[in-house]
Amino acid sequence: MKKYYLYKIFRIVFLPIFKFIYRPKIINKHYIPNEGAAIIAGNHKHALDPILVDVCTKRMVFTLAKKDLHDGKFGFFFKAVGTIPVDLKSSTNKEASNTAIDKLKEGNLINLSPEAKRNYTDELLLPFKYGAVSMAKKTNCxxxxxxxxxxxxxxSRNLKIVFGKPMDISDIDIETANEKLFNSIKKLLKENMDKNELKTKKNSKYRGVVNAKKS
Structure with missing residues (x-):
């Protein structure tokens, strides 16, 4: 397996600084397994979300990130820390999916947002793509x-990440699994979001992205 030395340096140097500056409250991080494959999936509100997830585990996390980051002037960094490029204009992203599946088969952690982009709207959650549940079913993780x-x-001390109980979707169809994941994340948001902010959000209902491949 590739060593990802820059990622290790990044964790040692930057993550303690991140924790000191943002003082995140981390709840139920024990749900992230200490070993073995798992997909970590949640809402996406800020560019720093992947770093916040990294703070929650001592394991390396491979994050799916938009391809533009790999193609930009800091592309070398994103490649070196193990991000997996995703083309947001593609409906299938077969290459990204295959790379992530290979990582899962090696027993790694994958982090992604089923929303596939940052949510700047008044919706609690954007429509969900099927990547997380598709990969979970293919790898039985x-x-x-x-x-x-x-x-x-x-x-600020009000930044908070809360993990829910791990989901085993091996015995349900992909549409039901995607809706179950949506409702699980939605429940966590409604339970933990500031009440005043929650009042400004629409009570989003599950919608799967129509052009996303369900395989």
């Missing part, structure tokens, strides 16, 4: 849902 609430403001 669990999905650990999470919600991120609060703000990435210096020393």
């Amino acid at each position: 669990i999905i650990v849902p999470y919600s991120i609430t609060g703000d990435y403001k210096l020393f």
Whole structure:
């Protein structure tokens, strides 16, 4: 397996600084397995969300990230820390999916957002793509849902990530699995989001992305 030395340096140097600056509250991180494959899936509100997930485990996390980051001037960094490029314009992203599946088969952690992009709307959650549940079924691994609430403001102390109970979707169809994941993350958001902020959000109902491949 590739060593990803830059990722290890990044964890040692930057993650303690991140924790000191943002003071995140981390709840139920024990749901992330200490070994073996798992998909970690949650809402996406900020560019720093993947780093917040990294803070929650000592294991390396391979994050699916938009291809533009790999193609930009800091592309070398994103490649070196193990992010998997996703083309947001593609309905299948076969290459990204295959790479992530290979990582899962090796017993690794994969982090992604079924929303597939940051949510700037008044919807609690955007429509879900099927990547998380599709990969989980193909590799027979669990999905650990999470919600991120609060703000990435210096020393705000209201940034919070909460993990839900791991989901085994091996015995249900992919549509039901995707809706179950959506409702699990939605429940975590409603339970942990600031009540005033929650009032500004629409009570989103499950919608699967129509052009996303369900295989």
